Structure formats: C-alpha cells, structure tokens
Amino acid sequence: MAIRLGDEAPNFTAETTEGTVDLYDYLGDGWGMLFSHPKDFTPVCTTELGAFARRKGEFDERNVKLIGVSVDPLDSHEGWAKDIAETQGAELNFPLIADPDRKVADLYDMIHPNANDTMTVRSVFIIGPDKKVKLIITYPASTGRNVDELLRVIDSLQLTAGYQVATPVNWNDGDDVIITAAVSDEDAKEKFPKGWTAVKPYLRVTPQPNK
Numbered sequence: 001m002a003i004r005l006g007d008e009a010p011n012f013t014a015e016t017t018e019g020t021v022d023l024y025d026y027l028g029d030g031w032g033m034l035f036s037h038p039k040d041f042t043p044v045c046t047t048e049l050g051a052f053a054r055r056k057g058e059f060d061e062r063n064v065k066l067i068g069v070s071v072d073p074l075d076s077h078e079g080w081a082k083d084i085a086e087t088q089g090a091e092l093n094f095p096l097i098a099d100p101d102r103k104v105a106d107l108y109d110m111i112h113p114n115a116n117d118t119m120t121v122r123s124v125f126i127i128g129p130d131k132k133v134k135l136i137i138t139y140p141a142s143t144g145r146n147v148d149e150l151l152r153v154i155d156s157l158q159l160t161a162g163y164q165v166a167t168p169v170n171w172n173d174g175d176d177v178i179i180t181a182a183v184s185d186e187d188a189k190e191k192f193p194k195g196w197t198a199v200k201p202y203l204r205v206t207p208q209p210n211k
C-alpha cells in the first residue's frame with residue numbers, strides 16, 4: 001500500500017555500501033532522508049549522488065541522515081561508487097542500499113509501473129525523529145533532484161515541528177513565516193513576541209521565531 005504523509009516509515013534491514021543497516025538504528029533520534037535511484041551507472045543519478053555527497057555537511061548540520069537505494073546489487077554499487085568519486089569530486093559518504101530483490105523499493109512503493117516496470121522513480125522520503133513520514137516527493141527518472149530545495153523543505157519541516165507556524169511560497173530559512181490559524185491573537189502575543197502583521201485576519205505574518 002502507498003505510504004502517505006504521517007504514516008510510520010516502515011523499518012527494514014538491508015545490505016548497503018556501508019554494511020548491513022537497520023533503518024531505525026541508523027536514524028537514531030534524528031531525521032532521515034531516504035531516496036531512490038532508478039539504476040546504477042546512469043548519468044543523472046551519478047550527478048545526484050555526487051551532489052548529495054559534496055553537501056552532506058549541510059544535512060549533518062540539520063541532523064538529517066542520508067540513505068539512498070538502487071535496485072542493483074552491492075558489487076554494482078561498489079563499481080559505481082568509484083565512478084562517482086572519479087567524476088563528481090566527492091566519495092559516497094552515506095549508505096547506498098543494494099536492493100536487487102526490491103524489498104525496500106516495494107516497501108516504499110518506489111516502482112511505478114506506469115513509468116517503468118523495473119526501475120524505481122526518484123522518490124524522496126523525509127522521516128522525522130518520531131519515525132513518521134513528513135514529506136514525500138516523486139520525480140520521474142529524467143529529472144534530477146535539487147539539493148537546495150531538499151534543504152529548504154527540511155528547514156521548513158524542522159521549523160514547523162517546533163513552532164505553530166507555516167512557511168509561505170518560496171520561503172527560505174530566515175524569511176518571515178505565517179502564524180497558523182490554531183493560534184488566537186491572544187495566544188500569539190505570548191508565542192510571537194516580535195509581533196505580527198495581519199494582512200488579513202487569516203494571514204498573519206511574523207519574523208521567523210527561532211532567529
């Protein structure tokens with residue numbers, strides 16, 4: 001069955017380029033980003049894995065562990081990792097799951113038969129410290145992901161997990177945010193001491209509370 005936002009992220013144990021990994025043990029109390037690749041030795045995936053590796057520090061700063069999956073076997077991943085290191089300016093520095101029996105791909109519904117019968121789409125699952133799925137994005141094989149956008153949505157998820165705010169269109173860390181409807185004006189005085197601008201009664205804009 002398809003995984004929806006708010007569902008518990010299914011746990012699994014899998015072979016990876018960093019040994020056997022139990023997802024929950026690997027994530028510990030932090031956040032996680034599980035992402036799939038259609039196939040090894042493919043050009044877009046090679047650039048994505050290189051970019052994730054180069055910018056892993058920015059995920060670390062946010063307490064987000066990276067873990068990728070591709071439905072090819074471990075020896076194939078090991079050969080591909082050499083190409084990634086050679087061409088992308090960074091070595092793989094997070095586990096890449098070998099999933100030849102499609103255990104993880106099926107568990108997370110990463111194969112979309114109308115797109116392709118055998119390859120996973122480019123799924124992204126952001127998992128919270130409570131092991132609930134906080135965000136799902138699906139790209140077709142032909143479109144590479146955007147690291148800036150992934151970091152941006154992680155910033156939004158982490159901010160909105162801690163404060164009763166929502167982030168508006170094109171928001172980036174540090175920009176003003178929106179006070180949610182659940183907060184009365186009376187409560188907002190205490191929760192948002194920097195004040196707010198009521199553009200409309202339902203659109204109250206306040207400086208980012210944790211800055």
Ligand code: BEZ
Nearest residue numbers: 038042043044045141142
């Ligand atoms: C790629 O990663 O380049 C790719 C993978 C599958 C289909 C098309 C492109």
